[in-house]
Amino acid sequence: MIIKGNSKKFVGEIRVPGDKSISHRSIMIGSIANGHSTIEGILMSEDVIRTIEAFKSMGVNIRKDDEKIYVEGVGLKGLKKPISEIYCGNSGTTMRLLAGILVGQDFSSTLTGDESLSKRPMYRIINPLKQMNGNIKGRKDKFPPLMIEPSMNRLKGIDYRLPMASAQVKSAILLATLYVKGSTRIREDKISRDHTERMLNYFGCKIVNNNGLIYMDSNNILTGKDITIPGDISSAAYFIVAATLIKNSNIIIRGVGLNPTRVGIINVLKKMGANIRILNEDIVNNEPFGDIQITESKLRGILIDEDVIGTLIDEIPIITVAACFAEGRTVIKGAEELKYKESNRLMTISRELKKMGAKIQLLSDGLIIDGVKELKGASLDSYNDHRIAMALSIAALLAQGESKINNYECVNISYPDFYNTLFNL
Numbered sequence: 358m359i360i361k362g363n364s365k366k367f368v369g370e371i372r373v374p375g376d377k378s379i380s381h382r383s384i385m386i387g388s389i390a391n392g393h394s395t396i397e398g399i400l401m402s403e404d405v406i407r408t409i410e411a412f413k414s415m416g417v418n419i420r421k422d423d424e425k426i427y428v429e430g431v432g433l434k435g436l437k438k439p440i441s442e443i444y445c446g447n448s449g450t451t452m453r454l455l456a457g458i459l460v461g462q463d464f465s466s467t468l469t470g471d472e473s474l475s476k477r478p479m480y481r482i483i484n485p486l487k488q489m490n491g492n493i494k495g496r497k498d499k500f501p502p503l504m505i506e507p508s509m510n511r512l513k514g515i516d517y518r519l520p521m522a523s524a525q526v527k528s529a530i531l532l533a534t535l536y537v538k539g540s541t542r543i544r545e546d547k548i549s550r551d552h553t554e555r556m557l558n559y560f561g562c563k564i565v566n567n568n569g570l571i572y573m574d575s576n577n578i579l580t581g582k583d584i585t586i587p588g589d590i591s592s593a594a595y596f597i598v599a600a601t602l603i604k605n606s607n608i609i610i611r612g613v614g615l616n617p618t619r620v621g622i623i624n625v626l627k628k629m630g631a632n633i634r635i636l637n638e639d640i641v642n643n644e645p646f647g648d649i650q651i652t653e654s655k656l657r658g659i660l661i662d663e664d665v666i667g668t669l670i671d672e673i674p675i676i677t678v679a680a681c682f683a684e685g686r687t688v689i690k691g692a693e694e695l696k697y698k699e700s701n702r703l704m705t706i707s708r709e710l711k712k713m714g715a716k717i718q719l720l721s722d723g724l725i726i727d728g729v730k731e732l733k734g735a736s737l738d739s740y741n742d743h744r745i746a747m748a749l750s751i752a753a754l755l756a757q758g759e760s761k762i763n764n765y766e767c768v769n770i771s772y773p774d775f776y777n778t779l780f781n782l
């Protein structure tokens with residue numbers, strides 16, 4: 358993909374596709390609920406398609422027409438043994454959350470992934486699921502594939518302190534709790550997204566998240582529901598940063614999810630000096646959403662520390678791009694989790710932006726970014742990581758001269774329409 362720099366103003370209204378985290382959960386929870394669920398606004402990207410295919414392979418009837426997805430929930434115990442391994446592709450969310458559901462089934466299953474997912478850490482879910490009496494193993498007990506055997510109705514609740522801020526680990530435990538005797542208590546010291554808690558609650562489950570202390574009872578019955586999925590703030594993030602930095606820009610992004618555990622990008626950019634307004638706030642199926650208006654503004658460097666990292670974890674590559682154009686120094690700390698994503702994002706984003714003239718120091722748990730006057734076009738690589746490809750594309754638009762983004766097709770993982778929306782703007 359060739360991108361010419363020096364982009365002219367962004368003006369207009371856009372929508373971004375449905376939230377990826379909520380899309381995965383709508384299929385998973387809809388499939389194991391009793392009765393029909395209708396889902397509007399789902400993200401049809403490679404990661405979410407992996408989740409849809411996984412549940413289809415376990416006998417769930419999932420149909421799509423132009424606008425909606427119809428899921429015939431089979432109930433907690435209604436899934437069937439898949440005829441082969443379940444391939445989770447590039448999707449950590451698919452593998453980790455699905456493992457939580459599968460430890461509660463009466464059949465054995467194997468979860469595999471692509472080259473990137475096969476290197477991502479799984480001990481973080483294997484450990485708590487084993488403590489719950491789940492019968493789950495990984496390669497060297499740490500990596501995919503995951504092999505799961507029936508636990509013979511021996512699953513029990515757990516009292517667990519999350520060792521890292523991870524919604525995927527928390528969600529695997531909560532989904533397994535649907536199949537246990539007793540109750541589960543999870544303590545999270547740092548915020549992670551709470552879509553699972555919100556959706557389980559919406560489907561009728563007894564669950565509370567009180568400032569990071571989550572309590573869930575067993576013996577829940579889930580009932581199918583209608584779900585509308587708000588736009589993905591992680592996808593909106595690229596346009597929010599672009600409109601902030603491109604002269605005379607003024608855009609509105611309609612219908613974006615504004616869950617407080619996800620709006621770190623907005624809080625941080627505002628603190629850096631961005632002109633961002635939230636309009637028309639509302640709530641749908643327990644999830645807040647609204648419109649975001651962004652006008653061009655000057656940014657200054659700030660400290661982004663570990664307390665907020667969980668609320669903007671997937672946005673750090675694009676925040677790093679914003680920081681390159683801010684006045685002064687931006688320090689990102691407590692972001693070690695970025696090393697365990699589709700690529701080591703601390704390393705990949707800093708390495709590629711440096712090719713454009715960025716001033717970035719790599720720390721063991723973050724980055725120090727000194728603002729520069731300009732970036733220059735370069736030949737860049739995404740490392741097959743969708744968030745890196747999109748962040749670099751915005752950097753390329755803002756740079757002087759032309760850039761080439763190699764391996765840009767990975768945007769299909771979370772945002773197949775990314776380049777269409779970008780070039781229309």
Ligand SMILES: O=C(O)C1=C[C@@H](OP(=O)(O)O)[C@@H](O)[C@H](O)C1
Binds near residue numbers: 449524550671694
């Ligand atoms: O639960 C989810 O939907 C996700 C949680 C986050 O991962 P971790 O739980 O590993 O932090 C995030 O990076 C990922 O894109 C989606």
Ligand SMILES: C=C(OP(=O)(O)O)C(=O)O
Binds near residue numbers: 404449450671
């Ligand atoms: C890390 C991500 O997703 P996952 O963990 O589901 O692969 C992401 O979308 O940036």
